[in-house]
Amino acid sequence: PWKAMHDPATQIWTSFIAHEQKRDQHQSSKQHGGPTMAEKGVKVFGMWASPMAIRVEWALRLKGVGYEYVDEDLASKSDALLRHNPVTKKVPVLVHDGKPIAESTIIVEYIDEAWKDGYPIMPADPYDRAQARFWARFADDKCNAAIFPVFTATGEAQREVVREAQRCLKTLEKALEGKKFFGGDAVGYLDVVVGWYAYWLPIIEEVSGADVVTDEELPLMKAWFGRFLAVDVVKETLPPRDKLLALNKARREQLSA
């Protein structure tokens, strides 16, 4: 049975891996024991379909930081991942010069601070920072929990869960009022955290036959989707739509079975 955990989206979207994904797998660095040498550089342990992992990529690319991406098979996690994140064993994990950081939102703040002279991700003002963190938490705790049922529900039950998801997103939408992005004129922390909605929600809608983010119900969010998807670092990193759609269709069937 599904239960809410932190990083619920990773758990939801990536815990059931279809056969097709294993076939397409191109594992880059599965470590086989032996002494570890001092690592330099930036590595991201992620999974191609994970919205939590893509946050890390967006943050790194905004800063212009090069990195190696390690695509994990979550049904068979690498020794390296388990060594770097023994506490939660989840993706994403950022490894910077051999030092691991886990939890996507914490990683994004780390990236902002470690490369502090680059693109500013967090707002400068303490009150604005508090608001950005508040909405990020709200999105991850409440919105994600409201969205998941849309994925699997059908018929009348689906109408109910869609309304609940819309209620949550309408609350979040308030943080967009009068702005191009959550971050203001340019993308910021909250855009990086919730940006995955812009790409994944339409796929969820297609797979489940529900309409969640519409011009009538969520006009600001819908408009922001378009603007966000046009941002260069976003365009560069999105997984292929047909692949993501196929994976989610297969997952929905498994969950409904």
Add this chain to the structure above:
Amino acid sequence: LQSTSYRHIASAQSSMQKHHTIWKKNRQNMSSEKQETAAVRVLGRWPSPFVIRVLIVLGLKGVDHELVEEAVGNKSELLLASNPVHKMIPVLLHHGRPISESLIIVQYVDEAWASHAPALLPSDPYARAAERFWAHYVDDKFPTAIRVLRGRLDGDKDEAAAQVCAALQRLEVAFVECGQGKDYFGGDNVGYLDIALGSHLGWVRAVERIAEIRLLDAAKVPKLAAWADRFCAHPAVADAMPDVDRFVEFSLKNDGALKAASANSK
């Protein structure tokens, strides 16, 4: 409960007088900030560890504040207006602007009063990320388990106790990594992670008595056991977090009723 809250406000005010003297040096640093009594208000209620966090950080930073005590099971208009999304305590009102979520409030106070020592988060980004990770871990592992052990929430008490003990084992290791062998997770001074975990100590010690179990076992987690005594004895903490007897008393009076109601604090 009315008289309890009055006594707490009175004692909070008298300890704030004491702190006014101790943190006088910080006062001199406050250039444009006016000495309004209502500039900083905390909406909350003392037994909440999340409210306690906010009171600790304000005490550490020497920030004068007013505690607006929320009645149990009855949310004020001010709370509903200040935190319409969650309707939960604590809320910090700074010149009327609300900030919610205890750990977010703690970071806000650290940043807004950055000129007041001590800095709650280390300056190194990696060390900051580590403290944030463990604070997140604390809130994942402790609150629900403690509610179960208090009898405020239905659940398996043995499982809840095991979860707390396992978490403390992990934190025993983290204590050395973060604090580098010093007195606190924050090193020489109380920091963000000290506050995040330490604010749960009132209830941890209370449920040890209520449920007759040992959680903070000096044999299993010696460093944390010593740290816990040190943390609770710190003046800013002692003012914000009453003695364990008060927690036990509160639990005996309220937790049966609270289980029925839906009152939650974050």
